[in-house]
Amino acid sequence: MTFAAYALRRVVAIVATIALLSLLVFALLALTPGDPAITLLGPQNATPEAVAAIRERYGLGDPFLVQYGNWAVAALQGDFGDSIRSSEPVMSVITSRLWTTVWLALYAFIITVVVAIPLGILAAVRRGSWIDRLASSITLIALCTPAFAIGFLLIYVFSVQLDWFPGFGNGDGFFDTIWHLTLPALALATLQIPILLRQTRAAVMDVVDRDYIVFARSRGLSRSRIWLRYVLRNGSLPVLTSAGLILAFSLAGAVLIENVFALQGLGSLLVSSVGTLDLPVVQALALLTAILVLVTNLVIDLLYYALDPRLRRAGAAA
Amino acid sequence: MSADSTGAQPSRATDTSIDEKRRTRWGPVFWVAVVIVALFIIIAITADWIAPYDPYAQDLVASSQGPSAAHWLGTDQLGRDILSRLMVGSRTGIIGPAVVAICATVIGTLLGLWAGFSGGIADSVTMRSVDFAYAIPPLLLAIVLVGILGGGYWLAVAVLIVLSAPADVRVVRAAVLAQREMPYIAAARTLGLSQMRIAFKHILPNVAPTLAANALLQFVVALIALSGLAFLGIGVSAGTPDWGLMIAENRSILDLNPWAVIGPALCITILAVSVGLLGDRAFDVTTKRINER
Numbered sequence: 001m002t003f004a005a006y007a008l009r010r011v012v013a014i015v016a017t018i019a020l021l022s023l024l025v026f027a028l029l030a031l032t033p034g035d036p037a038i039t040l041l042g043p044q045n046a047t048p049e050a051v052a053a054i055r056e057r058y059g060l061g062d063p064f065l066v067q068y069g070n071w072a073v074a075a076l077q078g079d080f081g082d083s084i085r086s087s088e089p090v091m092s093v094i095t096s097r098l099w100t101t102v103w104l105a106l107y108a109f110i111i112t113v114v115v116a117i118p119l120g121i122l123a124a125v126r127r128g129s130w131i132d133r134l135a136s137s138i139t140l141i142a143l144c145t146p147a148f149a150i151g152f153l154l155i156y157v158f159s160v161q162l163d164w165f166p167g168f169g170n171g172d173g174f175f176d177t178i179w180h181l182t183l184p185a186l187a188l189a190t191l192q193i194p195i196l197l198r199q200t201r202a203a204v205m206d207v208v209d210r211d212y213i214v215f216a217r218s219r220g221l222s223r224s225r226i227w228l229r230y231v232l233r234n235g236s237l238p239v240l241t242s243a244g245l246i247l248a249f250s251l252a253g254a255v256l257i258e259n260v261f262a263l264q265g266l267g268s269l270l271v272s273s274v275g276t277l278d279l280p281v282v283q284a285l286a287l288l289t290a291i292l293v294l295v296t297n298l299v300i301d302l303l304y305y306a307l308d309p310r311l312r313r314a315g316a317a318a
Numbered sequence: 319m320s321a322d323s324t325g326a327q328p329s330r331a332t333d334t335s336i337d338e339k340r341r342t343r344w345g346p347v348f349w350v351a352v353v354i355v356a357l358f359i360i361i362a363i364t365a366d367w368i369a370p371y372d373p374y375a376q377d378l379v380a381s382s383q384g385p386s387a388a389h390w391l392g393t394d395q396l397g398r399d400i401l402s403r404l405m406v407g408s409r410t411g412i413i414g415p416a417v418v419a420i421c422a423t424v425i426g427t428l429l430g431l432w433a434g435f436s437g438g439i440a441d442s443v444t445m446r447s448v449d450f451a452y453a454i455p456p457l458l459l460a461i462v463l464v465g466i467l468g469g470g471y472w473l474a475v476a477v478l479i480v481l482s483a484p485a486d487v488r489v490v491r492a493a494v495l496a497q498r499e500m501p502y503i504a505a506a507r508t509l510g511l512s513q514m515r516i517a518f519k520h521i522l523p524n525v526a527p528t529l530a531a532n533a534l535l536q537f538v539v540a541l542i543a544l545s546g547l548a549f550l551g552i553g554v555s556a557g558t559p560d561w562g563l564m565i566a567e568n569r570s571i572l573d574l575n576p577w578a579v580i581g582p583a584l585c586i587t588i589l590a591v592s593v594g595l596l597g598d599r600a601f602d603v604t605t606k607r608i609n610e611r
Binding site: 020140259271286 | 461
């Protein structure tokens with residue numbers, strides 16, 4: 001199978017998955033207890049005229065699949081309707097919250113890479129040493145600690161006791177935002193570090209005493225050349241795979257951490273929208289999140305295929 | 319949960335001595351974890367008798383107090399005793415995750431056996447649904463479904479069962495596919511043994527350690543997810559002594575009585591880490607078995 005055929009098959013599969021997911025997301029409206037028209041209006045605005053108008057506008061009398069078709073066509077054009085709480089278009093509500101979450105995720109990811117990759121390599125090279133044991137203990141504890149527990153621990157130590165960082169809020173301007181996002185990003189990074197550390201350690205350990213490394217060493221290649229060309233290049237493949245897992249963890253972690261630190265991001269938007277049954281916002285967030293996860297995993301798989309000549313050759317032979 | 323489960327082959331000869339050393343070094347830690355888990359279970363069972371106060375009893379005169387001789391971990395805003403609420407809270411902390419782990423293992427095993435033995439369409443439909451469930455972050459789905467349907471604690475448990483079972487489906491199905499063509503299975507079949515008997519006598523014993531390790535991991539994931547949901551106010555109803563909910567209810571008195579927040583956070587973490595350690599150990603046992611083969 002050629003690369004193009006492989007890519008095409010994957011893209012088709014993902015489009016089918018997204019279509020199925022969108023149907024499920026749309027069905028949330030029908031699943032919500034109570035009259036969908038009143039759900040969409042919010043109970044306080046549900047005058048008989050308004051209910052009639054909303055039925056007309058959303059075609060709530062139409063068969064389910066017709067309703068779904070209309071919704072899906074609008075959604076494809078980026079129109080998920082209006083938020084019930086703020087009456088603004090859903091997409092502008094989402095974009096106004098987007099950047100906090102993006103900065104938080106990016107900040108956390110940088111911390112994760114800076115901590116996890118060197119520590120993972122070190123743990124693999126000094127296998128069984130105190131640093132390896134320390135790394136695996138940290139990994140286990142961090143994997144088993146909930147995001148919000150880490151968040152409150154950080155707030156208590158660095159905000160209440162030491163008063164170094166603010167415990168809540170977004171901040172204004174670049175440096176103030178960085179300052180405000182430091183504790184949340186640390187909390188989020190604590191969730192991601194174990195995954196990346198574990199992958200890095202396993203990947204490097206797998207490569208480091210292969211025959212071709214011994215051979216390269218015996219040919220007298222320099223240490224740095226062996227590390228860059230052989231160990232890290234081969235070791236980077238499994239690490240790449242964990243990126244999808246890290247993204248999924250970050251999304252779930254961001255929901256909790258934004259709530260702990262009272263950040264106005266997408267995660268807190270999801271929780272407050274669920275709480276107030278602001279369904280158009282929930283539908284848009286759920287669908288966009290799922291698409292983000294699926295597309296990231298697709299890109300990773302394609303990259304994997306492109307980076308690993310063995311896979312390509314195996315594909316060509318088959 | 320093993321450090322080696324992600325891809326490295328710990329089977330190379332040089333590794334065994336180091337791994338052996340590590341295993342013995344982990345010995346005491348393992349027993350500490352066993353004792354901690356046992357303690358939590360005993361507390362959950364006997365909470366009604368050993369809790370110093372009624373976990374619901376309010377004492378507004380003594381609200382938001384720090385630790386004292388009367389209240390070892392202080393009180394919350396309504397003057398309820400934190401220690402008593404932590405003890406009773408170990409019930410929702412243990413029961414839900416345990417139900418998730420047990421049900422997911424049973425359902426996942428049965429589905430895996432079915433998919434592996436019947437093959438064909440049943441197999442591909444099962445496996446596609448498994449892939450589908452893998453792509454969904456469990457906590458997010460639970461927030462949306464439980465939050466919108468308003469189903470409470472047990473709906474959250476059900477969602478987690480559905481999303482946890484696929485890991486077991488994969489393991490059991492792979493074991494069935496690997497063993498199905500073995501001569502001894504053909505022999506068993508010739509002897510007229512039923513598929514059920516082959517499954518339970520020959521295939522499941524092979525994967526039992528992996529399933530046990532998975533179940534412990536599922537417990538940890540469910541504990542973290544359920545307490546996260548409770549923290550967001552989804553699942554358990556307000557006022558229930560539940561660790562996640564206690565953190566949410568007491569967050570505003572973090573400076574007055576930090577134990578009201580740190581206490582439940584520590585309970586979740588200590589229980590999760592202990593169960594996680596047992597899972598790690600179970601994975602070590604499974605990889606060791608594979609290496610010896």
